[in-house]
Amino acid sequence: MEEYKKRILLVEDDPNFGTVLKDYLMMNDYEVTHAKNGMEGFEKFKKDDFDLCILDVMMPYKDGFTLAKEIREKNTDVPIIFLTAKTMKEDVLKGYKVGADDYLNKPFDSEVLLMKIKAIIQRKATETISDSKQFEFKIGRFDLNSKLRFLKFDGGEPVKLSPKENELLRLLALHENDLMPRELALTKIWRDDNYFTSRSMDVYIAKLRKYLKPDEKVEILNIHGEGFRLVINS
Amino acid sequence: MEEYKKRILLVEDDPNFGTVLKDYLMMNDYEVTHAKNGMEGFEKFKKDDFDLCILDVMMPYKDGFTLAKEIREKNTDVPIIFLTAKTMKEDVLKGYKVGADDYLNKPFDSEVLLMKIKAIIQRKATETISDSKQFEFKIGRFDLNSKLRFLKFDGGEPVKLSPKENELLRLLALHENDLMPRELALTKIWRDDNYFTSRSMDVYIAKLRKYLKPDEKVEILNIHGEGFRLVINS
DNA sequence: CTACCTTTTAACCTTACATTAACAAAAATG
């Protein structure tokens, strides 16, 4: 079915438990990288692409949440599952804030973990079809390089974009001529959908409109209450 | 911020618990439909569009899993959360098999539930991007794009439609040449059927007639006391 | 610390939208 085994980054400081869990996952056809603490976890994360991260919350030096935040800065998509020692409400809430996909209380049932892993990886797989890895866009007479964060007009001097400007323009470009829902940008870029992030986004729309002014065929239209639409008129 | 509140179908047979949960969710800005058993739950599900289903597993007549299966047959996308009485591994596994998005053990912390709801609804929102088919209509010489909310005459300049204009015209188009009952529009679009919403709808009918004037073959007829009919004369 | 860049918040203004009122016209009722 799958070309390759799915890769899991397991960050767990308890060596016994960590090893057992790693072996168990490997027996179930996952490729597992085991890091013994937060630092090591982040190093390994930067080196490879993973399909899923399983992070212990309680760890010396760097706890699971801090690690998750760092991971999120690098990658907004990779699923994260937290392992918490016991049901601590604060932990759970904190986890969701950092963008967790799920959490499990230790001790947990191994089959349940497997099901969760399967469900989450599948879910991401279906999501990832639409937001393929595209970082270069032609927008009318502009070229957007989303990896290097610059925008060129007619092959002239590139204008540097800030991270938020860049991500927003990229999202718009991904939905060229189509609706880019407000909610989508807010959850993907700002990771929160409230009055202030929404206003912030409007500010960025204004900035992008300024950048795009040189080509009068390119415009960002608003669909009231829904979102924005990057259109290229011919 | 949101056009409408998110709608939750809550199926829970314990009347006390169900009522409390319903109230709690409503306090948190969700629109909640409470069904007292599986049958009722399915009936209500068929009647309306929901953004999320919360199903109790243990229920008389029809348990949560059976209900979930029926719901899945009608709709493969709507997120489902199960409420299980206690941690029963079998339940959890069964739940994931039926396509659950999450499950919660009773008793659970209400804030945790809220976070889960938020996370799940957001997740679905980002997934649901490309279902264009149902949103484009040909109405005489007009093209209605219901997703982008515009109406084009003979491929000319698009006219923007407001959300209500758009939904109403879409409903009419879905029933082209056939009766579109007043009540249907009121319950589907206005979510309330009373004197004022009815008058409001009449105002929108007038607006739509104006938009459609350019094609004299297209008209919206009234069927006194029944509803309206979008006809395309040939 | 300063200087610089990025992001958020505030402020003010404009546009978009939905509802309601008001009055006219049709249709039904009896």
Added chain:
DNA sequence: CATTTTTGTTAATGTAAGGTTAAAAGGTAG
């Protein structure tokens, strides 16, 4: 045919969303 009910239409009103600029707050490298 008089009266009530329903519908047609336009305009007025209030509120919410969006556009834009500037100032404040956060962050980071030098």
